[in-house]
Amino acid sequence: MIVGNGPVPDSAANAIASADCVIRFNDCRSYRPGERTDIVAVCNTGRPAKMMLGTSVSSALHPTIGPAAWGAHPAVVEATGIWCVRNPAVFAALRAPLAITHPELDDFCDDETAGFEAFALAAGKTFRxxxxxxxxxxxxILAGFSPAPYIVPSSGIVVIADMLGAHPAADIALAGFAHVGWEGHPFAAEAQLVDRWIAEGRLRRLDAAPALSLAVGS
Known part of the structure; x- marks a missing residue:
């Protein structure tokens, strides 16, 4: 079960609870008290990572985010593993091109992987x-959907692709994926790709509403 940060229907609660593995993202915004979490997949570069780990000045302005609040979130506490979605080698190579095309994203590729690894080790969690x-x-594969110019695929689609590759015969279900959000992700193309995988029988959605009609996902 891969649970994004968009709205999750109440009807999905039992399916999420009975899954063999429940993966959530970053600050687990779609989590509801008492729900299950096995893995928290984090965006481990740039501002989101700094906010979760409390390594940026801006984290002091958001008391609901930071190492104490993030680490104490019930979903993070319950999780047995922390996954870093953004591979450091990919983002190191992206730094120079972004400095030319998007100079405002000067900290986008700042790698905070070591901070998440240290957190996982201290909390007795696996790390990947x-x-x-x-x-x-x-x-x-996203190029086949003619996406508008974008920076990187979203964390959600990276985890979905990772699970499809690692567990091709598994029953993989999605909830809380709206495929809208930050303009640097190719959400329209990602929605089309997910719909293709669903049509091929590789995925299924628990959301009752069409993918593009919901609020922000992962």
Whole structure:
């Protein structure tokens, strides 16, 4: 079960609870008290990572985010593993091109992987960094949907692709994915790709509403 940060229907609660593995993202915004979490997949570069780990000045302005609040979130506490979605090698290579095309994103590639690894070790959780090849594969396949110019695929689609590759015979279900949000992700193309995988029988959605009609996902 891969649960994004968009709205999750109440009807999905039992299916999420009975899944073999429940993956959530970053600050687990769609989590409801008492729900289950096994893995928290985090955006481990740039401002989101700094906010979660409390390594940026801006984290002091948001008391609901930071190492104490994030680490104490019930979903993060319950999780047995922390996954870093953004492979450091991919983002190191992205730094120079972004400095030219998007100079305002000067900290986008700042790597906070070590901070998440230290957190996982201290909390007794497993730790994993997703393979760089997953993002490279996604960039190739997303090109077939003629996306508008974008920076990187979203964390949600990277984890979905990772799970499909690692567990091709598994029953993989999605909830809380709206495929809208930050303009640097190719959400329209990602929605089309997910719909293709659903049509091929590789995924299924628990959301009752169409993918593009919901609020912000992962």
């Amino acid at each position: 960094v997703l393979d760089a090849e997953t993002q490279r594969f996604l960039e190739t």
